[in-house]
Amino acid sequence: MSSNDLSALNSRFAIPGHVQFKEGPGGLTVAEITNSLAESTIALQGAHVMTWQPHGQAPVLWLSRFGKFAPGKSIRGGVPVCWPWFGPHAEDAKLPGHGFARTVMWEVQETRAQPDGATFISFGLIETDATRAQWPHPSSAKLRVTVGAELKVELATRNTGSAPFQIGEALHTYFHISDVADMKIKGLEGCTYLDKVGGTTSKTQQGPIVIESEVDRVYLNTESDCLIEDLGLKRQIRIATRSSRSTVVWNPWIEKAEKMGDFGPEGYRGMVCVESANAVDNVVTVLPGAEHILQAMISVEALA
Numbered sequence: 486m487s488s489n490d491l492s493a494l495n496s497r498f499a500i501p502g503h504v505q506f507k508e509g510p511g512g513l514t515v516a517e518i519t520n521s522l523a524e525s526t527i528a529l530q531g532a533h534v535m536t537w538q539p540h541g542q543a544p545v546l547w548l549s550r551f552g553k554f555a556p557g558k559s560i561r562g563g564v565p566v567c568w569p570w571f572g573p574h575a576e577d578a579k580l581p582g583h584g585f586a587r588t589v590m591w592e593v594q595e596t597r598a599q600p601d602g603a604t605f606i607s608f609g610l611i612e613t614d615a616t617r618a619q620w621p622h623p624s625s626a627k628l629r630v631t632v633g634a635e636l637k638v639e640l641a642t643r644n645t646g647s648a649p650f651q652i653g654e655a656l657h658t659y660f661h662i663s664d665v666a667d668m669k670i671k672g673l674e675g676c677t678y679l680d681k682v683g684g685t686t687s688k689t690q691q692g693p694i695v696i697e698s699e700v701d702r703v704y705l706n707t708e709s710d711c712l713i714e715d716l717g718l719k720r721q722i723r724i725a726t727r728s729s730r731s732t733v734v735w736n737p738w739i740e741k742a743e744k745m746g747d748f749g750p751e752g753y754r755g756m757v758c759v760e761s762a763n764a765v766d767n768v769v770t771v772l773p774g775a776e777h778i779l780q781a782m783i784s785v786e787a788l789a
């Protein structure tokens with residue numbers, strides 16, 4: 486019986502009124518969390534938060550209805566965990582973009598009902614020969630998620646070896662918006678960013694971000710909260726972070742979304758990625774024995 490067997494998972498980790506384990510789309514095992522504050526579905530593959538919806542709100546995360554839910558395939562939407570590198574691997578183009586964490590199995594390590602009604606669940610990445618071949622550094626990766634009126638996601642990297650290593654990482658969050666034309670992103674005004682559309686160039690953000698064509702940007706050296714102001718849903722999503730020095734903003738727009746094949750028609754209009762990251766110049770060195778923790782806290786506010 487594997488540690489991810491449904492009945493074993495339910496007998497060790499289910500909590501009535503908080504969390505149970507089920508077979509999800511494509512046969513993936515998921516933790517289904519429903520409490521008095523919110524609901525969320527998290528796949529054990531990738532420790533991938535697929536949905537989060539505080540009661541009384543429209544879904545906050547975007548999840549493609551046309552995505553491939555299959556073992557070893559990354560899920561299009563929710564919060565893919567990019568680790569231990571972000572984007573293409575620096576030396577070996579054959580290694581998977583955004584690292585392997587999002588496509589391998591993680592094990593559930595703890596579930597807890599919190600006094601405020603939220604549900605806590607933590608996962609550990611399961612190392613295999615295949616992960617060690619891609620990442621030979623002794624380390625552990627854990628993802629801790631708190632599902633409540635706020636969604637808190639923590640990615641902890643511990644160096645269990647005797648030499649320092651460098652990681653790139655992102656909580657690559659896809660947000661659900663009413664329509665890209667009715668949305669602005671605030672909080673990155675004045676920041677320097679690498680614009681990856683049509684060759685990489687360095688630019689400075691003037692005013693809030695509006696999206697009217699493909700956007701693929703890495704904002705560097707920023708720790709400010711980001712706000713996704715959504716006039717259609719009359720709300721703003723706040724993304725606060727700790728130990729995140731980069732923010733990636735991405736919308737593939739028409740052509741790229743069509744090529745990717747898992748966005749669906751017009752899918753790009755209802756989403757934007759605002760990723761809490763450490764990438765490019767902001768990669769992190771983790772010293773032997775040290776732990777680095779990237780955190781994102783997501784909440785929803787009514788627009789005045």
Ligand SMILES: O=P(O)(O)OC[C@H]1O[C@@H](O)[C@H](O)[C@@H](O)[C@@H]1O
Pocket residue numbers: 559582583657681701702733735760
């Ligand atoms: O298709 P993937 O691997 O999930 O990546 C999606 C996008 O992720 C973003 O973080 C990158 O900046 C984009 O360049 C990339 O296209």
